[in-house]
Amino acid sequence: MKHVKYFFTRKYLLFLLPVIIGIAISGYMMVTDGEFYDNNIYTVSHFVPEIQEYSSMEELESLLEKTRFEISFLGKDDEEYEDKLIKLLWYEYLYSTGTEYDTIASYEGSRKFTKFSMFDNFSEPVFILVYFMSVIAGALLITWDFQAGTAKLIYSSGENKLKVLFSRYGISLAAFSALIIVIETVYALIASGVGGPSEIGLMAQFRINVFSFGEYAIISMLSVILNFWIVYTAAYFASAAFHNCVIPLCGAMIVFVFIMFIRNSGAYGSMWMKFLDSSVFGLVAGMYKNGSNPSATDFLIYLVNVFSAAAIAVAGSVVFYKRDVL
Amino acid sequence: MITTSKLTKSYRKKDVLKGVDLEAERGQIVGIFGANGSGKTTFLKCAAGLASFGGELLIDGRSPVKDCSVLKEVGVMIDVPSFYKDMTGRENLKFFCNDLSSAEQYIKILGVEDFIDKRVRTYSAGMRQKLGILTACVKGKKLVLLDEPFNGLDVLSLDKADELLDTCRKSGACLILTSHMLEHSGALCDRYYLLKDGKVFKNEDLEKFGKRLYRVEMKDADCADAIVRKFESNVCDKSAKTFEVAFENEDERLKFLNAILGCDFLSVKETTDTVEGKYRIMERKDEAR
Numbered sequence: 001m002k003h004v005k006y007f008f009t010r011k012y013l014l015f016l017l018p019v020i021i022g023i024a025i026s027g028y029m030m031v032t033d034g035e036f037y038d039n040n041i042y043t044v045s046h047f048v049p050e051i052q053e054y055s056s057m058e059e060l061e062s063l064l065e066k067t068r069f070e071i072s073f074l075g076k077d078d079e080e081y082e083d084k085l086i087k088l089l090w091y092e093y094l095y096s097t098g099t100e101y102d103t104i105a106s107y108e109g110s111r112k113f114t115k116f117s118m119f120d121n122f123s124e125p126v127f128i129l130v131y132f133m134s135v136i137a138g139a140l141l142i143t144w145d146f147q148a149g150t151a152k153l154i155y156s157s158g159e160n161k162l163k164v165l166f167s168r169y170g171i172s173l174a175a176f177s178a179l180i181i182v183i184e185t186v187y188a189l190i191a192s193g194v195g196g197p198s199e200i201g202l203m204a205q206f207r208i209n210v211f212s213f214g215e216y217a218i219i220s221m222l223s224v225i226l227n228f229w230i231v232y233t234a235a236y237f238a239s240a241a242f243h244n245c246v247i248p249l250c251g252a253m254i255v256f257v258f259i260m261f262i263r264n265s266g267a268y269g270s271m272w273m274k275f276l277d278s279s280v281f282g283l284v285a286g287m288y289k290n291g292s293n294p295s296a297t298d299f300l301i302y303l304v305n306v307f308s309a310a311a312i313a314v315a316g317s318v319v320f321y322k323r324d325v326l
Numbered sequence: 327m328i329t330t331s332k333l334t335k336s337y338r339k340k341d342v343l344k345g346v347d348l349e350a351e352r353g354q355i356v357g358i359f360g361a362n363g364s365g366k367t368t369f370l371k372c373a374a375g376l377a378s379f380g381g382e383l384l385i386d387g388r389s390p391v392k393d394c395s396v397l398k399e400v401g402v403m404i405d406v407p408s409f410y411k412d413m414t415g416r417e418n419l420k421f422f423c424n425d426l427s428s429a430e431q432y433i434k435i436l437g438v439e440d441f442i443d444k445r446v447r448t449y450s451a452g453m454r455q456k457l458g459i460l461t462a463c464v465k466g467k468k469l470v471l472l473d474e475p476f477n478g479l480d481v482l483s484l485d486k487a488d489e490l491l492d493t494c495r496k497s498g499a500c501l502i503l504t505s506h507m508l509e510h511s512g513a514l515c516d517r518y519y520l521l522k523d524g525k526v527f528k529n530e531d532l533e534k535f536g537k538r539l540y541r542v543e544m545k546d547a548d549c550a551d552a553i554v555r556k557f558e559s560n561v562c563d564k565s566a567k568t569f570e571v572a573f574e575n576e577d578e579r580l581k582f583l584n585a586i587l588g589c590d591f592l593s594v595k596e597t598t599d600t601v602e603g604k605y606r607i608m609e610r611k612d613e614a615r
Contacts, residue, residue, distance in 0.1 A: 151409075152405070155377055157422065324378055
């Protein structure tokens with residue numbers, strides 16, 4: 001238990017500050033945006049292409065038929081196929097629920113369909129904050145003793161080196177996960193308070209789902225936690241292997257730049273999110289709404305991430321154990 | 327208590343320890359002395375389980391690398407003592423020591439009551455050094471490993487540190503310390519080892535290097551040259567009118583003294599039989615060879 005006390009020294013609590021500030025800002029954005037959809041029932045989340053305006057259900061039906069007709073001429077490899085398919089699913093959903101166009105929040109800008117979005121206002125900034133916080137905290141938690149010189153006393157204490165490594169990992173992972181749960185719960189409560197509409201999202205490939213705020217908050221929370229576990233594990237064990245946090249931090253920056261590159265060059269504005277966050281989001285949402293049948297692509301991307309982190313953890317532990325402390 | 331046999335350690339193909347054999351029992355203070363880079367600290371790192379090694383190193387019959395639980399009663403202070411700066415000295419003591427039964431007694435002996443409850447951030451280098459010695463002694467019920475424990479301590483603190491180490495020895499712990507303050511440490515130690523080029527010489531072994539070192543200043547250089555030529559194999563150092571000689575053999579030493587008496591000399595200084603003297607003899611004889 002002594003490692004718990006050490007973990008919650010002032011130095012490490014400072015790492016939580018950016019996240020708390022980020023949450024406060026997100027909460028403010030959420031409340032101010034609340035007026036925007038006073039008369040709207042639905043909002044649309046990412047990965048849904050623009051749909052045409054319709055004034056009646058008949059007009060929506062004709063749009064549906066037109067899209068169905070167009071898609072019949074397209075092969076699966078066609079560039080337009082995915083867009084048309086998603087539009088078709090979208091029209092089918094709106095038609096089956098009798099949703100009028102006016103009740104859908106209109107969108108502004110190219111990246112989002114509405115000013116209010118769980119992704120834009122919360123999950124995205126929190127994801128970025130959690131990414132950096134977890135990389136820095138994870139890297140420093142195990143390497144700080146080597147920088148400060150206290151490693152001499154820690155690793156000559158008679159406790160197994162791997163026990164120290166894993167106990168710190170477990171405690172810090174649990175502490176950060178608990179923090180994310182608290183943050184997301186607060187956010188969900190704020191969101192419920194402003195009477196936001198349900199969110200329509202394309203969760204998992206080619207599936208349209210409608211989520212209440214509660215559902216959305218749970219999925220978002222699981223998504224952030226699952227991602228956090230991956231990033232944190234990789235940063236922690238890589239730092240342990242190097243006895244130094246500089247190389248893992250540089251690695252994390254390169255990965256981040258790579259993600260930003262995908263973001264800017266992707267077909268959809270938020271492709272970068274699909275790379276890490278959305279794959280998990282889609283995976284969790286798919287499992288939540290469709291039982292044990294999530295999107296194969298999302299599942300594969302997540303598995304690759306999990307195995308990468310696990311490989312780094314195993315290799316890092318072995319190197320850490322074999323290596324001299326001093 | 328602690329025995330090493332053919333202990334070796336290399337860093338990037340450089341052999342630092344080349345088969346060190348050492349033995350120390352409980353209730354003993356053992357000194358390890360040697361020049362910078364001779365492998366003193368490396369030896370302590372191996373004993374503290376902080377570095378892997380070749381050969382054998384056993385504490386109470388167990389290897390600290392293979393069975394680290396043996397280190398639970400081993401106190402360590404290596405290089406500059408480092409602690410969690412946001413904690414007080416006492417909190418650090420609690421953090422790093424499993425058994426605090428002797429803590430209060432040792433705090434009083436070392437005279438650190440004034441600052442033990444202050445944050446380590448506010449400590450001077452000397453205060454940290456004292457906390458380092460204290461932590462190692464409180465934790466090390468069986469074995470205490472101290473690397474340059476007297477660095478940065480004033481004269482009064484040195485006396486208190488000596489008293490603390492002596493108390494540890496009497497309580498049945500085995501203490502191994504390295505130091506460059508040879509005269510001070512030598513007087514404290516029951517036994518000492520000199521490390522040179524990764525090899526070790528026990529104090530018993532050092533007897534063969536002789537007990538006498540003479541530094542002689544002659545009136546003129548020719549006379550000095552004549553003596554140096556006669557006792558060439560014993561010369562450690564030479565400048566124009568001054569030279570140093572060391573003798574392992576008593577007959578040779580007497581011959582030298584007789585030879586000197588027949589010459590014009592300004593001064594003859596004989597070193598006493600200290601660790602420092604032995605160390606100097608060993609080093610200079612080696613250089614002369």
